[in-house]
Amino acid sequence: MSVRLEEKIAHRFAGDPSQRVFWWKGAWEDAAETERKTALCAETLRLGGFQPGSRLAVFLPNSPLVLHLSMAAWRLGGTIVPLNPRGGTEWILKILHHVDPFGVVLGEGMEALTEAVRAEGIPAVEASPDGTIPPFTGRRDRAEQDPGVAVIFATSGTTGAPKAVPLTHENLYDNTKGVHETVEGFDRGRVLMNVLPNFHSFGYTVCGVLPLVWGLPEALLPGFLPLKNLFEGLRESRTGILIAVPTMLPFLLGVASKGESLPPELRYILTGGGKLDPGLEKRFRDQLGVITFEGYGLTECSPVVSSNPSDALRKTGTVGPALPSYSVEVRNSEGKALPRGEEGVLWLKGPSVARGYFRDPVLSAERFKDGWLNTDDMVRVDEDGYITILDRVSDMIIVGGFNVYPQEVETVIKELPGIREAVVIGVENPVSGEVPVAFIIREEGAELEAGTVISHCKEKMAHFKVPRKVQFVTELPLSAVGKVLKRKLREQMVRER
Structure with a gap:
């Protein structure tokens, strides 16, 4: 029987309707309220013609609405497509035509983008991040509607053409399960700060979906800046684990060194999306008492591939071992598997790996072969399975x-x-x-x-x-x-x- 995320979440909510789900603007929303808002969104979508496999695109700041809409779409057998509203109108319209959505939900103050989307014949509505969505009628019977796809993440391909990665419920379930069960700090009940952009796979999956499925209350902020709001949010929500990209860390350390306090509950920071400076990690530990882990991932892997699993088992300079469900090979330029310790291209296989790209059989054939994904990253894997990222094969x-x-x-x-x-x-x-x-x-x-x-x-x-x-x-x-x-x-x- 296939996994459905909305069923896993509903089962957890039913066990304790009073449990904390979202912290937003100084207050906690419990499971009963989350269920109510999700049901309202689902009914609005259903009345508007949303079908199994329909794709709902959203241009929204981090907010409970993004996740209410995700769960609502899943209940109806559909897919959520979180997109970057600052991507530039030309690129936005290209990617919308590529993913061919049922309709688009935009945040407040995006009138110009709303009109540009409507001018392309795509239904669009604006919604407050504090509420639900207004009634609207979407487009039915789009091509390639797949009820098994939970989310589609969009980026620009190497040629500048749209590239979209469809991830299934099984992909996201496996990935969040691997992180929750193997990385220190992701304990049930520990508050997690959701501040990374929701159109980024790291932010959406680890910050948004993982807490919902595995029982971590999540604190939501629209964005990383201003830093004063971030520190206030960390303290008021009593955040215990922060998900970040390495470029955020110098800002955090700088503000903290000037007297802005972190909550005593904050014990862990998990970073991905770039190289973590070992010196910076040491300063966080020595000055703030916060343990900082470095991980590695890519959208095609839902997205987490590996992480240092704990403070005791970390290897500084590596991104840790792959999550347990991955098969790992390092191959040479001819595609031959190499022994441990040799440098080569990282190939991955497992239930977190996507099946291919959306509507791009040529690129899919280039990167996905016999269930294996060519990450295009040069790595070295040691005798314990710890991965060191050496360079990108491409010029990304x-x-x-x-x-x-x-x-x-x-x-x-x-x-x-x-x-x-x-x-x-x-x-x-x-x-x-x-x-x-x-x-x-x-x-x-x-x-x-x-x-x-x-x-x-x-x-x-x-x-x-x-x-x-x-x-x-x-x-x-x-x-x-x-x-x-x-x-x-x-x-x-x-x-x-």
Whole structure:
């Protein structure tokens, strides 16, 4: 019998309707109230024509409504698609046409985006994060409706085209079960802070779904900033475990060092979405008494792949062993499995791994083979199974935990007249981990300025994808076959610091 998340959650709620579920704006919502609001959302969707397999897209800040709508969609056999409202209108419309939703729910104050969505013929309504949703009629009988898919996460592919990852109820159940049962700190009843964006798989699954299924009350904040609100929320909710990306940690430490207090209950921070600085981890332990774990994951794996399991069993510099349900192989460029300790590409198989990409058989065939996923990450796995991430096979840049694909940024830059060539690389940054930097060769006689390039990118893309610096050059380092050697550009940036 297949797993259904809404059934697992309902069973837990029925056992104790008074249990705490969501902390929001200074007050706790219990299971009975969560059940009431979820039922109202489900009835509104049903009356609007929502069917098994229908996909509901949402552009909402972190709030209980995101999870009420998720559970409502699941009860009706449907799918939730959380999206980034700051992704840029052009990209947003591309991804909406790709996922082909029943309708769209947007947050308050998104009137311009609402109108742009409606102009494409897609039903859209705005809703308050404190309430439910207004009545609306959606689109029925969309293609490829699969009642087994719980959520679809959308990103830009390496070519800038939309890429969407459908994850099933079984995927999310297995992944949250693995984290709950093997990583220290995820004890039933411990308050977890949900502050990462819900359109990020790490934020949605570990911060949102895991607490609902496994009995951790969750405190919700619309976002990480302002930091004063975060510290107040941590204290008022008596948070015991914080899920974060590494770029958040220097801000937390800086504010704490100026006298802002953390709650005594906060014992653990689990990080993912970038490299954790061992020195920063030590400062959190020594100055604040907080244990910080580093994990690793990717959306195609629902998303957690591995984590240091406990303070006693941690290996600094690694991302820990894979969760128990994964099969792990390190392969060479020919696809041959390598012995432990050798460097190669990480391949994974298991019930957390997606079946493929939504409506993209070509990309699915490239990354998914015989149930195995090519992570495209270079790793080394030691004799105890602990994984060390060495580098990304691709040139993907990670900015504050979010993926940026250079080719997408390069395509946008090349829309401007007067550009002969544009190359984007990631450069290390102490705040965001990495930032995009663009190298541009201008056409002869062109007078293009850096500010023009940056302004154009800001209009077209999410803020984290915009190059922080533009360098105009007369040539680029090339290989014997004419490929730009981005490694040489990175080395140049290091020398120029």
